[in-house]
Amino acid sequence: MKMVYLNNPSIYDQKYFPNEVILAANPQSICDTKCKDVALPATKYWTKFQDINLDLPLEQFLEKTNTTAFIVMRNDSLLYENYFNGNSIEKQNIVFSITKVFITSLLAIAIDEGHIKSLDQKVGEFVGAYNVGKKKLIKIRDVLQMTSGIDQGDYRSPIKVGQTYYSNNLDNIVSKIQVGVPSGTKFEYKSIDTQVLGMVIEAATGKEVSELLYEKIWKPMGMEYDAYFTKDSVDGNERMYGGMALTSRDILKLGMLYQKKGKWNGKQIIPEDWVNSITIRNEHNGKWWGYNKGWWLETFVDGDYLDGTDFYASGYQGQYLYINPVSNLIILRQGKNPGGIRWYTAIGHLSKLMTHGESKKINVVDHPNQFEGTYVAENGHQVILKKEKENLWRATFIKDQKKRKYNFKSHSSLALTNERKLNLILFDVENGKLKGLNFDPSVEKPTYYHKEVEPFLSSNK
Numbered sequence: 001m002k003m004v005y006l007n008n009p010s011i012y013d014q015k016y017f018p019n020e021v022i023l024a025a026n027p028q029s030i031c032d033t034k035c036k037d038v039a040l041p042a043t044k045y046w047t048k049f050q051d052i053n054l055d056l057p058l059e060q061f062l063e064k065t066n067t068t069a070f071i072v073m074r075n076d077s078l079l080y081e082n083y084f085n086g087n088s089i090e091k092q093n094i095v096f097s098i099t100k101v102f103i104t105s106l107l108a109i110a111i112d113e114g115h116i117k118s119l120d121q122k123v124g125e126f127v128g129a130y131n132v133g134k135k136k137l138i139k140i141r142d143v144l145q146m147t148s149g150i151d152q153g154d155y156r157s158p159i160k161v162g163q164t165y166y167s168n169n170l171d172n173i174v175s176k177i178q179v180g181v182p183s184g185t186k187f188e189y190k191s192i193d194t195q196v197l198g199m200v201i202e203a204a205t206g207k208e209v210s211e212l213l214y215e216k217i218w219k220p221m222g223m224e225y226d227a228y229f230t231k232d233s234v235d236g237n238e239r240m241y242g243g244m245a246l247t248s249r250d251i252l253k254l255g256m257l258y259q260k261k262g263k264w265n266g267k268q269i270i271p272e273d274w275v276n277s278i279t280i281r282n283e284h285n286g287k288w289w290g291y292n293k294g295w296w297l298e299t300f301v302d303g304d305y306l307d308g309t310d311f312y313a314s315g316y317q318g319q320y321l322y323i324n325p326v327s328n329l330i331i332l333r334q335g336k337n338p339g340g341i342r343w344y345t346a347i348g349h350l351s352k353l354m355t356h357g358e359s360k361k362i363n364v365v366d367h368p369n370q371f372e373g374t375y376v377a378e379n380g381h382q383v384i385l386k387k388e389k390e391n392l393w394r395a396t397f398i399k400d401q402k403k404r405k406y407n408f409k410s411h412s413s414l415a416l417t418n419e420r421k422l423n424l425i426l427f428d429v430e431n432g433k434l435k436g437l438n439f440d441p442s443v444e445k446p447t448y449y450h451k452e453v454e455p456f457l458s459s460n461k
Contacts (some may be wrong), residue, residue, distance in 0.1 A: 005219040009165055011068070011336060012150045014245040017230035020210035020238060022246075028222030029380035030249060030256070031078050038079040041074065041386055045358060046349035047408045048365055051391050052340045059084075063459060065339025067247060068093065068316075069248040071332040076256065083248075085336060092245040093334060096315030098242040100194045102217070102254065104144060104294035106201050106209060109216050110261075115204040116271070119144060134179040140200055143193040144187045144293060149285040151180030153188040161191060170195060187288035191241035195293070198240030204351045209238055220411065221257065221264050242315065245285070250334055255321050255330040256265040279325075283308045284445050290424075298424060300348020300412050305370070305426050305446070310351065312344055322347045327355040342419075345412050361432060363413035365391075371427060375437050375449035383439060383449050385425075393427065397439075 039164045044055040054061050060080065062070050068087035072080040083089060110116045119141035123132030130138055132148075142148040167173055174196060188405050205212060210229040218227070227246035257263075259277070262270035274293075281289040281297055287426050295311045299322070300392035312322040318338035322331040331347045345347050350360070368387040375383045382398040393408040393416055408416035408425060416425040424440040428448070438446035 011317060012026045013094050013230050014230050018234045019228040019230045020229040020390050022210050022218050022229060024223050024226050025219045026222045029224060030253060035094040041082055041350065041353040046353055047341065047346050048410055049341060049345055050341055065341050067333060068336060069332065069334040071248060071252055073252060073330040075328045089249065090225060090247060092247055094245045095251060095319050096242040098251060098315040098319050098321055099242045099315045100294040101313040103194055103198050103209065103240050105270050106216065107197060108270050110201050111203055112271045123196060123200055126200040127195060131177040134165060138183040145187050145195045145287045146192050146193050146291060147184050147187055149179045149180050149181045149183040149194060150190055152190055152192050154191055155189065168233045170232045185286045187286065187291065194241040196458065209240055212458050220267060220269060221253055224252060225250055251321055252330060253334050255323050258323055259325060259328065259330060260369060278311055281308060281310050300345060301351060302414050303411055314344060318343055320344060324351045327351060329354060348412065359413065364410045364416065372435055373451045376452040377447050378447045448453060
């Protein structure tokens with residue numbers, strides 16, 4: 001009935017759920033003096049790889065794209081902070097899956113304090129519903145890395161996800177869930193994994209996650225405002241997969257904590273080795289290189305995907321917390337919806353422009369004819385790429401004389417994406433010359449294809 005009445009989840013949904021309050025016991029502002037806005041690069045430069053072209057002044061662009069908050073910080077200084085579409089500095093909004101990185105942070109603390117021995121402990125040691133059948137094999141590592149094998153992928157089972165979101169009995173959902181593929185063998189994004197992870201943390205520590213957040217993060221970090229953790233029922237479970245409502249500045253503070261290697265005012269809040277491990281992109285064994293411990297790594301892909309050092313947390317309807325440790329940049333975007341923008345690529349471009357300026361190198365938008373053509377892997381499989389129109393590319397995969405055709409769109413300067421399939425094409429360019437591409441099906445190690453023949457003739461210059 002809630003699904004019918006409330007329909008699409010909203011950033012204002014905290015009013016429809018019971019909640020626990022996380023008090024701001026020792027509020028400390030991140031900007032004690034007046035923070036002056038700094039002119040950011042024109043939007044047309046950092047949104048050039050989007051489906052829509054909105055060459056507008058920054059405030060008009062953010063307003064038009066249904067943005068509610070946009071903050072840019074460098075070296076602990078606020079360069080830009082503004083609120084739109086009814087939002088303000090003190091308002092708490094649902095952040096959806098950005099909640100997940102608060103939960104995984106608590107896991108790091110629980111392990112460091114000895115409540116949990118290791119990521120290889122079985123989930124069933126803490127959650128009774130996971131101590132039966134195939135679920136007995138699932139490790140904490142698996143629900144952390146979305147490799148549990150549980151048969152409830154967010155993109156594959158939207159109705160089940162909706163039922164979970166509006167459920168008033170998450171225990172019942174967790175107990176009935178089945179295993180689809182062996183744990184630890186395949187990545188699939190599943191919000192229910194983080195719900196189970198939170199249940200593990202609560203069982204190990206004997207405290208609810210809202211209480212832990214207050215003790216371990218809100219109080220020691222001097223979060224500026226109260227937060228709310230929505231629940232499935234008054235006496236039930238906190239919605240740990242995506243139910244936090246908090247202010248933009250307090251989200252930003254978590255980004256600052258990760259930027260500072262887990263240390264705050266001289267105190268190590270999150271273990272440094274945990275923070276350092278976030279950007280590791282060459283681990284496989286079922287894990288996807290683009291996701292690690294609640295954070296996403298397939299950011300502004302530009303060059304070898306393994307070289308990236310930036311990462312971000314994301315939530316439904318276009319909530320993004322982006323961190324670039326090298327350039328000391330943190331960018332936060334929140335909104336009522338994405339407004340037609342792929343924000344993780346737009347923010348990545350903005351970060352690069354602020355660090356290096358506009359690149360003059362070849363890219364898939366300005367020089368598409370350089371990227372069209374045939375690419376061949378060592379096993380003889382082929383990919384034929386052709387620019388169709390505007391931002392649309394056609395990729396034909398030839399394997400054992402069988403053809404599969406997919407549509408891709410520009411993801412960044414050297415990448416194409418099929419978001420429905422979660423597939424990436426990552427171009428390999430060295431010294432200004434295109435050498436080949438990596439095709440990433442998102443759950444395995446990418447396959448490399450070298451450029452085999454001259455590009456197609458194209459009217460695109």
